[in-house]
Amino acid sequence: MSEASIFTKIMNGDIPADILYEDDDCICIKDIQPQAPTHLLLIPRKPIARLVEASEEDKLLLGQLMLKVGDIAKQLGVDEAFRVVINNGAGAGQTVFHLHLHILANKKFDEGSLGF
Numbered sequence: 001m002s003e004a005s006i007f008t009k010i011m012n013g014d015i016p017a018d019i020l021y022e023d024d025d026c027i028c029i030k031d032i033q034p035q036a037p038t039h040l041l042l043i044p045r046k047p048i049a050r051l052v053e054a055s056e057e058d059k060l061l062l063g064q065l066m067l068k069v070g071d072i073a074k075q076l077g078v079d080e081a082f083r084v085v086i087n088n089g090a091g092a093g094q095t096v097f098h099l100h101l102h103i104l105a106n107k108k109f110d111e112g113s114l115g116f
């Protein structure tokens with residue numbers, strides 16, 4: 001079995017993190033190297049390495065994550081302007097191989113631009 005990801009270690013309490021929210025399915029933490037004034041990571045407890053490794057059986061989980069993003073954005077008062085990013089694969093900038101959604105807010109986003 002492959003080694004636990006850094007996010008699994010955070011979920012297990014082996015590595016500290018600023019935890020904003022957690023439930024049986026996911027955890028939301030502050031990114032250690034924020035790319036925006038608000039930069040959170042929403043991470044399923046299930047260690048799916050990359051989005052492409054998700055399968056039919058993850059349909060409910062993936063939907064729950066999307067809904068949770070909205071809840072968190074509302075709770076933080078950033079629901080009028082935030083961005084969700086999933087990097088899939090090293091070529092796309094993925095560095096932690098445990099699926100996670102970046103939630104970025106409180107930053108000026110250029111209209112019609114993804115910033116790359």
Ligand code: 5GP
Pocket residue numbers: 006015017018029030031032033034041086087093094095096097
């Ligand atoms: P990726 O590049 O895989 O899409 O995103 C991984 C993210 O995890 C990066 O934004 C990085 O700053 C963050 N990260 C890596 N290690 C840790 C850590 O130990 N704690 C926290 N809170 N974030 C981390």
